[in-house]
Amino acid sequence: MILRGGYFFRRALRNMRQSPVLSLASVGTIAVALALLAFFAIAVLNVQQLTASWGESLVIVAYLDEVPEDEVVKGWINDIEQYPEVNKVDFVSREKAFERFRKRLGDDAGLVEGLGPEVLPASLEISLVEKSQNEIAMTAVVDRLRVDHRFTDLQYGQGWLEKLEAFLLLLRASGAALGGFLVFAALVIVANTIKLTLYARQDELEAMAMVGATSLFIKLPFLVEGALQGFFGGLAALGLSFMVFEIILQKSLGSLLLITGIDTIHFLPVVWQVMLIVGGGLIGLLGSLFALRKFVRFGAL
């Protein structure tokens, strides 16, 4: 059967050449469905990267009403850096805080003319390791710091973090739902296309059964045909999404996206690109399987 793979492949290609409109319809449908999926995946991936970069800049700030001696501060920093969630602790003196504040004001720096650094508190900025940059880990660290009465005024943007995580969850769930719907739609279209092909070739299938072709011999070219249509659809989807990425996303929206903090938007990683093509092939194969299961028992023709 393996050696005859070439025979079935050639028959599948011939079948496609003989029904070009149906084949194109199938390929086109899979291409559109997978391209939409690819666009969504690009959006989700880039938003995830953006939010991950935002997450890196999330810090817990422990404000200090009074600044102790350097040795004491170093001891505090050392203690906090022992937490498994903590990556680094920086001491921000009043002077440093005031300087940052002036820079942020930009042209309005004159507003703080006549004021000194004593108007702002010193603080410890606690940044977490990557895997702890989430609401649960941050809350745990904050709770532990609160138990330690040295730190009473702790800020970490908790409300914003909750919303960010909820947004990411919604994005992933929407992507999964949309993806599932698109894949199902593509499956149905491919199944119907293959069914139409089977009906159009009913006489051929009968003749095959007459001369002793087994069910597998009759069905295999259609399975290969479905897989090929899906494979070409996947390739087309990859090409289409890359074109849109290059022409629209990169060029037209590039400057707009800079504002959100994205300096480069990324196309799908290679693994995902391969999955797109392989996924197309699988959709085509499954669609053919569904169509063939409902078709006539060839042995009884």
Added chain:
Amino acid sequence: MIQLYNVCKAFQRDQYALKDVTLSVEKGEFVYLTGPSGAGKSTLLKLLYCAERPTRGQILVNGRNITRYGVSRIPYLRRNIGIIFQDFKLLTRRTVYENVAFPLEVQGRKRFEISKKVYQTLKNVGLEHRLNHQPLQLSGGEQQRVAVARALVVDPLVLLADEPTGNLDPEVTLDIMELFKGANARGTTIIMATHDRSLIRQFPRRVVSLDSGSLAMDDMPLFGGPTEKTG
């Protein structure tokens, strides 16, 4: 070669296409299956290549009880049976060569073997010059000859023909019958359904008649005589 024992076939309750048919066909025989329309000729042939299953009774082909065959074994039965229809049932999208080659491809024969066999078979039916034509480019008689070639290319044990000359004019009919005679002379058992009495007169062989699904007559006319075409 073929035995039917008390075979019945009902498509609906109390509506029998075949009733209690018991019949035996020896290897190398040529049998006409006759009867009016609706007598059950086509149904009997369909039972022999398992396109239908008998409601009751047993059918043996070459010693094997085909009524017990599962779906997966039927293709292997059909590889030893050549089947010819009134409407040819050729693959119109394929060439003459491809139509005749197909049964050998199904059996997994090698390309060189297929090529040689197909050419020889088409030469036997006088169509070796039409290899690359498509069926719809041929006349009715030529198409039926391609169908005969397709049936004979696998050297079948049995040839089943369901009204093979029904759509053909008398001259072409004679050509087709000569092909059948040749195959029969080489040892192929032939069962041919027909209601053409003139054909039976011209080529007298054993006649099995059906009437309303029952066996009405099983007669062996004398060979030779003025009704057979000679030369």
